[in-house]
Structure formats: structure tokens, C-alpha cells
Amino acid sequence: MAEKGTWIVKKGMAEMLKGGVIMDVTTPEQAKIAEEAGACAVMALERVPSDIRAAGGVARMADPSMIKSIMDAVTIPVMAKVRIGHFVEAQILEALEVDYIDESEVLTPADEEFHINKHEFTVPFVCGARDLGEALRRIAEGAAMIRTKGEPGTGNVVEAVRHMRRMMSEIRYVQSLSKEELVMVAKKMGAPYDLLVQVAEEGKLPVVNFAAGGIATPADAALMMQLGSDGVFVGSGIFKSKDPAARAKAIVEATTHYNDPEILLKVSKDLGEAMPGIEISAISPEMRMQERGW
């Protein structure tokens, strides 16, 4: 008998995305540019994070007909975002048959206490995290893929670096602990004990871990890969730059050849202007998207 939506099928889908670049797109034309540049998936949304940031107000799931037009335009997987805790938006996207749902802090949260119980869905979910405890809480809820939160829509990689470094450092730390110490650390981190033991034994998250939030250049992508990311999401960084097709290609190549400075040098040349960046301290704390989610 065939079984759909099993853990291995959900988690396995993310394994297939590894070493790749997932690009935010807002039109079928952009989706095609992304596919031709070598994106391993696209994230369909109405506005890229920098425009959501600029527009303010409540940001919600995109119009399904717009997501569908992107699904029809490309053969690579299509992801879409729902608000944190908005399980009905997720039901709608599952009915639409998107390939992955991002329960995302980029949109305005719908629930200030709970995230979606993702085990109930056949479609897999990716969630953002800033540290190991947050990542393991999301996995306990059924997330089959994790990404750093970074600070979306800023073109500033500093927060993604902070989150990835913290996660990696905490993974190294828990590997050195005894079982009884892990009980107390699980309590302190707010992480489920069994998952924490698994991380301590395997030295990595139980699911694929991507970088996201502020990646704007090939060097940014390679930096995140060298810090231990399994792949990268690029949001505003591509279609808010001067030459999206060239930049998209360069970021794909930099993600594959992240350890080869000669290639990184070659692909970093002549890309035109990157998206304008924002200094994190210039964003008031209540406007920081990474604080959303619990």
C-alpha cells in the first residue's frame, strides 16, 4: 500500500532541495527567470519582504490564483507562506497542492501563542528559528525543514549569521553533555528532551537547515553555506537588485561552489547594484520580523 505524507516523504523532500537556492517570486515571469537561473524551488508571494516591510499593515497568505499561476509556469517545486498559527490558510494551500508551506514570520502572525500543528497535514512545512530550542519546538510541531529567521527584507545578512552561528554552537555544546545535563538544558532551551538527545547523538538537526533573511550577494550565500547551512533562501535580494537574472545565476553557483574562492570571485563580478540594505539598529524592535514566533 502506498502511504502519503509520511515523515520520510516530508523530510526527504527537503533533502532534495539541499545545496540549492529557493527564490522569492511574485509573478510567473519572475518564477521562470528563477528556474532558468537554476533555483531548486521558488517561494510564491504577493510582495517580497522588503515591500511588505515598506507597506506596513497586516500581511496575509497570497491570493491562491496568483500562486497557481506560478505553479503552472514552472516545473520546480513551489512553496508559499502562511501566517504563524493560521491553520486554515495552510488547509487552503494544501488543497491548492503547493509543494511546501512556510509558516512565516514575514507575514503578520495570526496566533500569538501557538504555531500550527503541522503533523496533521500531508504537505510538509518549513519554519524559521533563531536558536536550537526554537528549531526543536518547530520540529516537535511537525516542521520537516528549518531555516534561520535572519531579518527579512533588509539585505543585511548579520541576523542570519547570528542565528546560524548560535544554532551550530548550541549543537556542539549539547554534544558534550551527559543525559542528566541534557534534561536541564532541554528545560532551559524550551526544547523537547527526546529531540535534544537526538541532536546530541547525531551532531546535527534532525531535518534540513537552510539560511534565510537578508541574503543579497553570492558571497552572502557562500558565507551561510560555510557556516553550515544546507542551502539558502533569497527573498528580496534577487528581484530588488539591478539585474535579477545575472544575480540569481551567480547566487546559485556560489551556493554549489561555496568552498571555491576562485569561482566565488568569478561569479561576484559585474552583477550591478545589489538591493539597498537596512542597518538592523535602524529598525525599531516592534518592527523586527524575527521577534515573531514563540
Next chain:
Amino acid sequence: MKIGVLALQGAFREHEKSLKSCGAETCQIRLPEHLEDIDALVIPGGESTTMIRLLLEYGLLDKIKERAEKGMPIFGTCAGMVLLSKKVEDSDQITLKLMDTVVKRNAFGRQVNSFEADLDIEMFDTPYRGVFIRAPYIVSVGQGVEVLAKYQDKIVMVKQGNFLASAFHPELTEDNRIHKYFLSMI
């Protein structure tokens, strides 16, 4: 024995793990010069459109074909099966054209239709748990292509000379019988 795993994108680390569990040495292939001292190649699952672009850009496509035509065994899973086929149905997607097969991409549907199922594989006595993720299947085969497994009448595993391909992902399970079989082809 050294097995190269194409590491442009996709589940290459899982293949390395499976191959190592069979006692093989592995290395990651990203550039043509990495192909020089390997005895066989694995092309993993991932996105075939991403891989083909990087294969072309860095001159790997011709180099792999050259080694393959001289007899180097290649095992392709999912996207790897797509890349080994001579043609992709309803598409002009470039491939390695090493196997006389026509392949249909995402043939079992989108991710919500991805599944696991037990398969009867020609050379094994007991069923093999196949993990299918946005999987392709083979629409037609030419002479000299051996069909090793079908699922609901669709061809999901084939062999032709030194090439082996599966629509499913043996690297995602602990069952390493297929990797052992591939190593026996070298």
C-alpha cells in the same frame, strides 16, 4: 573503490552515507577534474533543471559522457534518472542521453502525492521500500533496457549496460541492497 557523488545540488550526502555503509570510499563531484580518479558515479535526487545548468556551465556534461561511454558505471536516482534518459517527455530539457529511455518528470504528481510503497525488484527476494518524491517514471524503453521494477504498471527502475536508474530514493532508507547491487556492477 572510489565512488564519486555528483554534489551540485540535492541529496548527495545521503548517497555518500549509503555507499560508505557498504564499505565504499566516496568523494563529491563539482568540477570536471574531480571525475578523474573515480571508479563509478552516482547522480542523486534534487532538481534536474538546477543540475543540468551547473553541469553545462562547468563543462561536466561532456566529461561525464566521455567517461560513461568508456564504461564507467553510473547510478541515477530521481533527478539522476531524468538526466540519464535520452529524452524528457513533452520537454526539450537537455540530458546526458546515456540510456535508451523516455522519462516523464514529476509523473506521480506534486509533493502532496509523494509516497512510500513496497516494490518487487527483479534481483531481490523480499520487497524493497521505495520512497517516491515528486518522482518521475519511465514512459518507454528501447531494446537493451532491462526493466527491474514497476509500480502500478509504471516503470520505476531500469538497467542498461553500465547504467542503473531508479525513480525512488534508496539513499533515504537504511536498506542498502540497491547500493550494494550498484557496487557489484563495477
